[in-house]
Amino acid sequence: MHNVGAIFRTCDGFRIEKILLCGITATPPHRDIRKTALGAETTVDWMYYQTTHAAIETLVGCHIIALEQVKDSVPLREAHIPKNKTIVLIVGNEVDGVDENILGYCDQVVEIPQFGTKHSFNVSVSAGIALWEIFNKLNE
Secondary structure, eight states: OHHHHHHHHHHHHTTOSEEEEETTOOOSSOHHHHHHHTTHHHHSEEEEESSHHHHHTTOTTOEEEEEOOOTTOEEGGGOOOOTTSOEEEEEOBTTTBSOHHHHTTOSEEEEOOOOSSSSOOOHHHHHHHHHHHHHHHHTO
């Protein structure tokens, strides 16, 4: 729930239009989300879907990007971010990442290069890094 709250707060900072919460993801209102969101759960629009697939079905005409480390993913800095489409960033489960069945619906899969002994960042940190890079590419 703290990750969800942190993502809400980061999305507020970048004026993200909406968050789609799926599956086992916690939803507001909840005090543990509020603890890290600091009110952003009320300033960023959100919707809940039983499955990620159900959420994706609503994203007609969007450019969908998954943040995941897989064989054909590209470094985040090399991602192509079209300026004429709504951008959707899919971040996965803290432990399991983005379900491989969802990757086929994505226009691209990006990853954040890792240099330490761990193989990934915390999901809320990853979301923040990715949103910053996307924001910069859209505002070049």
